[in-house]
Amino acid sequence: xxxxxxxxxxxxxxxxxxFTTYCNSSTTLSNIQWYKQRPGGHPVFLIQLVKSGEVxxxxxxxxxxxxxxxxxxxxxxxxxxxxxxxxxCAGNTGGFKTIFGAGTRLFVKA
Amino acid sequence: xxxxxxxxSWVICxxxxxxxxxxxxxxxxxxxxxxxxxxxxxxxxxMATSNEGSKATYEQGxxxxxxxxxxASLTLSTLTVTSAHPEDSSFYICSAxxxxxxxxxxxxxxxxxxxx
Numbered sequence: 488x489x490x491x492x493x494x495x496x497x498x499x500x501x502x503x504x505x506f507t508t509y510c511n512s513s514t515t516l517s518n519i520q521w522y523k524q525r526p527g528g529h530p531v532f533l534i535q536l537v538k539s540g541e542v543x544x545x546x547x548x549x550x551x552x553x554x555x556x557x558x559x560x561x562x563x564x565x566x567x568x569x570x571x572x573x574x575x576c577a578g579n580t581g582g583f584k585t586i587f588g589a590g591t592r593l594f595v596k597a
Numbered sequence: 598x599x600x601x602x603x604x605x606s607w608v609i610c611x612x613x614x615x616x617x618x619x620x621x622x623x624x625x626x627x628x629x630x631x632x633x634x635x636x637x638x639x640x641x642x643x644m645a646t647s648n649e650g651s652k653a654t655y656e657q658g659x660x661x662x663x664x665x666x667x668x669a670s671l672t673l674s675t676l677t678v679t680s681a682h683p684e685d686s687s688f689y690i691c692s693a694x695x696x697x698x699x700x701x702x703x704x705x706x707x708x709x710x711x712x713x
Binding site: 520522528529530531532535575577584585586587588589590592 | 631633638639640641642643646690692701702703704705706707
């Protein structure tokens, strides 16, 4: 069945350093979504990418969708302690079902 | 934005009892809702898709008789964990797509179930 792989599993950074998490799907996606989950909380929607090669920015966050629509990345520039949490990518192949990656836990040391 | 309300937030029950978790879409109608299970420090595992007015669709390996899903109205879906056992202890979370297919998901706040 469809799988969405996400790496790394976790990453420790010093505040101010950059951070990137990568997502790869076994099948072509119609869209990919990114969510952030704070410890003890529920996932919160960040962004959705639909077009091949799409790049979107939200302040310090940059999201990319691969040309083949099978991979994606989230890059955070100059991390802050408020960026702490788990970042999930979630792929959709056209129906309602959304498959989540394993998530990347980000730890930021002040 | 769309709001999904889930309760209870946490529940502790004895082994063998049943627990019902409710998920409501507050300001929109949700013909479809998704139920996920999340173990500590792990990803969200899709358990089933709840469809208003019809039977739920369960993912492979999820026991439909164990996890009863009812989607009686356009704003309410319930998950009942029947004859709960300690291995059922987990974080259960519901979600609903905003307005159409391929739409972003709005999540409930989740329910932490602990079975003693």
